[in-house]
Amino acid sequence: MTSLTPHEQRIDHTDDHAAEHPDHRMFGLATFLVADAMTFAGFFAAYLTFKAVNPLLPGAIYELELPLPTLNTVLLLVSSATFHRAGLNLRRGQNERCRLWLMLTALLGLAFLASQMVEYFTLPFGLTDNLYASTFYALTGFHGLHVTLGTLMILIVWWQCRTPSGRISASNHFPLEAAELYWHFVDGIWVILFVILYLI
């Protein structure tokens, strides 16, 4: 079911040699996620160092509640499972069920972001109040940016696999798997973040 326009075909014959070797896109994504993880590692290292050597200034407020972030952790962990179900269904060619699971995953992601917003607006400190407050917002904000991007990816995949012959299908499921790996990565980072920011 492929149709090649003359232009595309011409490019194939000159510059693009991707068809001559196996697909290494997932390897590249995994390498990129290592780099992304190092960005978080830098933030975590900064936070832990601050905690070790910089006492909270007198009068500064830095208090976190546990219930909401615990709910957030559950939301993200469940969303990893639902994303996995979506992938299984796509590979079986059951696009409708795949889309159902994808939408559920996206909704869980949005629920996480909403709950994070609620936390932001109820906390007794703002971005510039003190060192710990700044670090808290920088870390959770950077992670929230990742969740936002991931949710957008899910919605794009959801849109593009609406028919079995669409751009994302049982025969071309790389985009879904890429988004899934990214999503699992963002979840894993959250678990570390939860432990470091809220539990320690």
Place this chain on the structure above:
Amino acid sequence: MTITAPQTSAPPSVSLQPTGWLRYLSFSVDHKVIGLQYLVCGFAFYLIGGAMAGAIRTELLSPVSDFMPRDVYNQILTLHGTVMIFLWIVPVVNGAFGNYLIPFYVGARDMAYPRLNAVAFWLIPPAGLMLISSYFITGAAQSGWTAYPPLSITTPAAGQIIWILSVLLLGGSSIFGGINFIATILKLRRPGLKLMQLPMYCWAMLGTSILVVLSTPVLAGTLIMLSFDIVAHTGFFNPGLGGNVVVYQHLFWFYSHPAVYIMVLPAFGLVSEILPVHCRKPLFGYTTMVYSIMAIVGLGLVVWAHHMFTSGTPPWMRLFFTIATAFIAVPTGIKFFNWLATLWGGRISLNSAVLFSCGFIVNFVLGGITGVALAQVPFDVHVHDTYFVVAHFHYIVYGGSVFVIFASIYHWYPKVTGRMLNEHLGRLHFLLTFVGFNLCFAPQHWLGLNGMPRRVAEYDPQFALVNQISSTGALLMAISTLPFLWNVIASAFNGAIAGDNPWRALTPEWLTSSPPPVENWKGEPPLVTHPYGYGTPADEIDLNSASGSDLWRSGQ
């Protein structure tokens, strides 16, 4: 249903990819085009950064600031460092030669992710233009290439923010390139080619790319936090708001010490390609070279705090980082002696490429020795932030990396253009560069030991004479660019025809036409399992049929 358009219906004029020289201004995905884009773009920035160096050395001719105001001096100083590191050396030793050579070395027709490759290159020109234009629009950053807070928080904000944005773009470019190199070297090798049969530059680029992927993101995160401090008035690195400047230094040097290896490891690899060809001997100690590179990668990630011995580091930290740094001298020394052993007893043709390589070996060992000295706390505390550090650093990145860039241009120019460079002009270029470089930077050791601080437009009058000697060397370095520029431009039109393999080399990029076709080789890529199998008299070699291993065995 498959619709296949007939071949004849595609008129050449509708090609989406331009041909001829216009390719070099396009979003081409050909690794050879991208490699040359990196090289030419990087060289343009080298000329700009060099002009800034000229301005700095002119200012330092006299002890008072008379050539330019002090804040302009600070801006020029910051731009010089940033341009030379992020827009010249890193893109050229990694991006230019890596893109041109790595697909040849692994027997591939392109990089693993050609489009990502083009994106990585095209991030560089806008980032560079933004950085330099900030000087004319808002005033450039003034806090040096390290952008230490609180200085970077208190100097004018606009220039600093533009500096941060362009370094973030360049870091992104670097990370994309690193991912591409790792995937190409590990995943795109032609069947039958084992890792331990790869040319040494592949190993150097693998190690470098690991460093890029692990350390550059940390710099990105740090600079984002710094920009929050500047724009949103958070207090991460602002002691006035309860923050901690030393944390910035730790995070910054976690990238920027490996960055030295990002600049110099590829140079190690390139020298290891050049020397065996022109000495007609196998590279000495291939296996130890590989392990040395990987040891440098591992150790390079755990030595960063030796830049911070005067930042209130506790004694245990000083002890650890001194010892770890001293350990790096071991793998580096192994590589140094391996190059000497490669030269030893070889039938050396002392052309420009070899002269620059030997210049590299001499300069680098001097820079390496002062590096080991600087890692010792008592000595470092004495010379910290003096011209001794400036001299050491330039011996590593100019005497090391830039000499190798020139050696590589003399070595690979025939392959890229199909024409030879003029050897007399090449030797003149080497002579001027080597004398000029040592005249410029060797006296700075003395200046530093006698206490002249770096990064300041004014100094004590007693240092005037030595500074004038140093500036004379800088003038020679500037002049040395002229024969080089004339050579590369004129030889592209009038140079002697090179042929496919003028150096009678065995690595795969020479086993094709000059310049190579788009698909790198007509037909199957060659399987070169012994890329350094030199050692037999040239007239016994039939390069068209013999493989590297044949040459290796038949030799003695």
